[in-house]
Amino acid sequence: MIEWIIARSEGDRGRVGALAGVVCISLNVLLCIAKALVGILSGSVSIVADALNNLSDASSNIVSVLGFKLASKPADPEHPYGHGRFEYLSGLVVAVLVLMIGVELVKSSIDKVLNPSPVEFSLALVVVLAGSMAVKLWMAHLNRVLGERIKSETLLATAQDSKNDVIATGAVLACAIIAYVAGIELDAWVGLAVGLYIGWSGIELIRDTVNPLLGQAPDPELVAHIRSKIMSYPGVLGTHDLMVHDYGPGRQFASAHVEMAAETDPMESHDTLDNIEQAFKDDDGLIVTLHYDPIVTNDPHVVDMRNKIDAMAKSIDGEASIHDLRCVPGPTHTxxxxxxxxxxxxxxxxxxxxxxxxxxxxxxYPEAVPKITVDEDYVSAEQ
Incomplete structure (x- = not known):
């Protein structure tokens, strides 16, 4: 199935996500119907709760498919950075749906706690729940592999959700077996636990999907990669003022200032920067804009001053640093x-x-008049 989806998608990231979503929708609907029938016939609120959990998963998959479709739309004059954030918006809708279902399950389970009724045990109940666990394990594998292939947080989250469903369904099955063997009715309490679990998952999903929309700090590994790649080129002495903008999966833009010796031919330095920008585009799919910062390296006094002032900044805060230092001497001060x-x-x-x-x-430096511009740190998560 995995290779079939990859082959059918023909390298289109959006189609991979959409096809995976269609497969998951179909399976979740089937699981929901099977569990709902068994839950209603047996009078088990926890099984009905588990069925509704599958329904919420199917709803999530539908929104995810729409998100992939809309996110894959090309850029246009009104949205020059593309529509990639639709994937984040779809995730937010999914999260709200999950939270709402969790709340409803908690309410119905509390009612069952206050008004208990016995659960009828049957072979069909065991078969459906055990089969559901097997299907969910396969879905987790499917989404994990595809998510890693196309680097999709949405599919990876779906994979984790499927693993969580295995745990939840296992708890429901254990509850039914305990009730049958020992006569201890835990159905309503397990339903309550499942509802709370789903609700909490919804809250966490809301947080995870809102963060990139609000402009969260970039991945520390990405920041480290950008810096190390820039610094790997000959002639580069330093880099600062790095900014990374996320417009959706696969649509990240970055800018940075690159320090190079002022004594080097500016045309040669700019050629190096052009090569770095092109390498990021070819190797990482990242659009990077670099600003050329010439620094004096053949004046011992300026070099010494730069090092000393940088040490001063670090003595105030170990993460502080200075850049773009230059001296403008005058008759009375510098x-x-x-x-x-x-x-x-x-x-x-x-x-x-x-x-x-x-x-x-x-x-x-008593003769100095410091002219300091304070820059904010936009990649602080990597500190």
Whole structure:
């Protein structure tokens, strides 16, 4: 099935997700019908709850399919960065549906706790629930493999959800067996637990889908990869002011400043930056824009000053750093102009940090007038 989906998709990421969703919709609907029939006939609220969980999964799959379809739409004049965030929006809708179903299950289970009724045990009950667990394990495998192939958080989340369903269904089956063997009725309580479990999953899904829409910090591994790749090129002395913008899976854009020796031919430096940008596009599918920052490397005084001021910044906060330092001498004083990265978790506010660093610079260089621009850290999650 996995290879069939890959072959049918012809390399189209959106089609892989859509086909996987269609398969999961079909299986979840069948499981829902089978469990609902057994649950109603046996009078088991926990089995009915499990059936509704499958229905919520099918609803989630439908929204996911729509999300993949809409996200695959090409860019247009009104949306030059594409429509990739539809996948995040579809995930948010799914999360809300899951939460709503969880709330309803909790309400029905509480009613069953207050008004208990016996559960009728049958072979059909065991067969349906055991079969459901086997199907869900296969669905987890399907979505995990495809999710890893196309790097889809949606499919990977679906895989995890299927694994969770195996646990939930196993609990329901165990409850039915215990009631039959020992005469202990746990059905309503297990239904309540399943409802709470589904509701909590919905809350977590809402959090996970809202974060990228709000502009969460980029993956630390991606940040490290971008920096290390830039630094691997000859002539690159440093990089800073990295920003990563996420417009949906496979639609990430980045920008950064790259420090190169001012003494090097600017045309040669720009050629290096062009090569780096092209390499990111070819190797990583990442659109990167790099800004050329020439720095003086043949003036010992400037180099020493840069190192000392950077050490001053780090003495205030270990994650701070400076860049773009240049000196403009005058008859009475020297303007020392530089940017400083202000870490998000720094104990000092940007203005306090700037004031303290400026005082330290003047103490070390009495003739200096520091002109400091404070930069915010937009990739702080990697710190």
């Amino acid at each position: 303007n020392v102009i530089f940017d400083c990265l202000h870490p998000v978790e720094c104990a000092l506010s940007p203005s306090e940090f700037k004031r303290k660093l400026g005082d330290m610079v003047v103490e070390e």
